[in-house]
Amino acid sequence: MGDGVSFGNHGLKLDFYYNPTLGIQPPGCQVTCWPAILLIHGGCWYFGDKTETRIIQVANSLAADGFMVIVPNYRLVSGSNNPWPAQYTDVSEALDWMKLQASIEPGHIGIAGESAGAQLAGDLATYRAGDVKAWYGASGPYDLNNFDKGTYMKLESCIEDLMAYSYGHTGGDGDNTVDRRAASPISYIDYNGVRTPPTLLTNFLEDSINGVAMVPSSEMDEMAARLTTPPAQDSVTTRLVSGPGHALDTFDHTNLWNDILTWLDTNVK
Helix, strand or coil: CEEEEEECCCCEEEEEECCHHHCECCCCCCCCEEEEEEEECCCCCCCCCCCCHHHHHHHHHHHHCCCEEEEECCCCCECCECCCCHHHHHHHHHHHHHHCCCCEEEEEEEEEEECHHHHHHHHHHHHCHHHCCEEEEECCCCCCCCCCCCCCHHHHHHHHHHHCCHHHCCCCCCCCHHHHHHCCHHHHCCHHHCCCCCEEEEEEEEEEECCEECCCHHHHHHHHHHHHCCCCCCCEEEEEEEEEECHHHHHHCHHHHHHHHHHHHHHHC
């Protein structure tokens, strides 16, 4: 693991994971290189870190599968500090950093994100589709307006905090539907005529943490439907996981996780 490499313009750092014995040297690489995954942590946009146990487990699994895995931190919203789109700016700068690395195979960058990190992954994969070969979203909110706000009160609270000072607002604008739409990956499908890359989405039927409802599976369903509804005709795979769980708890389902690795192998490598 490479620890604490600086990137971007906001004093942030990223970690990277790889297996040195699994490097390749295809025609596009001047040195040994790896296909890569940008792995984005969740945490409701106001907490979370690249060193979380689950993120490290997943990063190590992906590295053992032959990927170089880049795990950045991004600025976390706190009241009027670091309002949206700071989080998108930071993960976009991490993607810029990846594109400059000789050890990353050109044209073979995928993105994976969990929960809030899946929203960020979705924004990158749609808005910057030309830079992304495929992406995986785990329990992500992809339309920040359209869900049952009474049942998913935690998600609604997090979005309100994220958007309250967004785009230069002075607070109290967390329910602004126009701004929410501008932050939603579903708004950028086939953006500027560029096809959204192959997409894998997972969600739990009872998506929750300690009994608290987190992200409805309708977010996955709506994103998938929009990706495949003309004029968009993009490749999308969905998996609804029975029982309770959230985001990268998919790692605990061995058969499912192996399917996810196979999908990433096929679509990123």
